[in-house]
Amino acid sequence: MNLQKDASLLDLNTFGLPAKAAFWVQASNVPDLQKLLLQAPKPLLMLGGGSNILFAADWPGTVIQNTIPGIAISRRFKNRVWVRCGAGENWHGLVQWAVQSGFGGIENLSLIPGTAGAAPIQNIGAYGVELKDVLVKVETLETSTGKRKVFFRKDCHFGYRDSIFKSSHKGQYCITHITLSLSTGQHKLSTGYGDISRALAEKEYCNPALLISAPP
Numbered sequence: 673m674n675l676q677k678d679a680s681l682l683d684l685n686t687f688g689l690p691a692k693a694a695f696w697v698q699a700s701n702v703p704d705l706q707k708l709l710l711q712a713p714k715p716l717l718m719l720g721g722g723s724n725i726l727f728a729a730d731w732p733g734t735v736i737q738n739t740i741p742g743i744a745i746s747r748r749f750k751n752r753v754w755v756r757c758g759a760g761e762n763w764h765g766l767v768q769w770a771v772q773s774g775f776g777g778i779e780n781l782s783l784i785p786g787t788a789g790a791a792p793i794q795n796i797g798a799y800g801v802e803l804k805d806v807l808v809k810v811e812t813l814e815t816s817t818g819k820r821k822v823f824f825r826k827d828c829h830f831g832y833r834d835s836i837f838k839s840s841h842k843g844q845y846c847i848t849h850i851t852l853s854l855s856t857g858q859h860k861l862s863t864g865y866g867d868i869s870r871a872l873a874e875k876e877y878c879n880p881a882l883l884i885s886a887p888p
């Protein structure tokens with residue numbers, strides 16, 4: 673365990689608050705994260721991009737920054753793919769990858785700050801689309817035991833900016849991967865939201881599906 677003592681969190685939260693953690697460490701794979709959950713000094717705090725967290729005081733235990741990487745197609749169907757993404761991937765990077773690959777479903781969620789792993793916590797949403805619309809499953813480790821547990825969409829009890837990870841199960845699971853179901857053809861774009869429909873009308877885009885690049 674490469675724990676850094678008395679670490680500044682200043683650059684790890686977008687409010688730029690000058691908090692400190694008694695210990696800080698990055699976890700870039702599941703076995704390391706399992707070990708940290710069992711052995712790192714408590715209390716533990718899982719951190720992604722720090723864009724939805726307010727450090728009102730120094731953290732007395734270990735802040736674990738989840739940096740698990742990787743974006744890959746895990747299953748192919750006739751008109752859809754499942755994409756499995758590591759929790760540490762930048763969310764907007766995932767959106768860019770999907771659009772450039774010709775996969776539809778998360779384009780409305782571009783530019784939301786943070787990591788893919790934090791996206792299910794509050795069921796991120798924008799412009800009429802929410803993560804729950806495309807989410808297949810969430811892979812986690814139980815914080816107290818390090819045991820793997822998979823939550824399928826229905827298990828997550830998603831609501832408006834809400835899920836079990838933010839309410840009844842808060843702090844109990846570390847998200848390691850998410851899997852999304854994205855369209856590969858016949859994209860059903862959500863363009864009804866006010867600002868989007870106005871912008872498309874101004875640019876006279878009648879068929880915005882064509883703006884998603886064709887699959888390679």
Ligand SMILES: Cc1cc2nc3c(=O)[nH]c(=O)nc-3n(C[C@H](O)[C@H](O)[C@H](O)COP(=O)(O)OP(=O)(O)OC[C@H]3O[C@@H](n4cnc5c(N)ncnc54)[C@H](O)[C@@H]3O)c2cc1C
Pocket residue numbers: 686717718719720721722723724725738759784785786787788789790791793794795796797798833845846847848
């Ligand atoms: C300028 C700005 C614009 C925004 N716009 C939107 C928007 O349009 N729509 C929207 O929905 N949100 C928006 N947000 C909120 C923010 O982008 C989301 O909440 C995002 O999911 C936070 O990701 P993060 O990686 O920064 O999470 P963090 O701030 O690092 O963590 C947030 C919470 O999730 C927990 N957490 C993080 N990663 C994990 C993990 N791997 N496993 C378990 N728990 C974890 C943390 O412990 C913490 O409780 C915006 C925020 C900002 C600052």
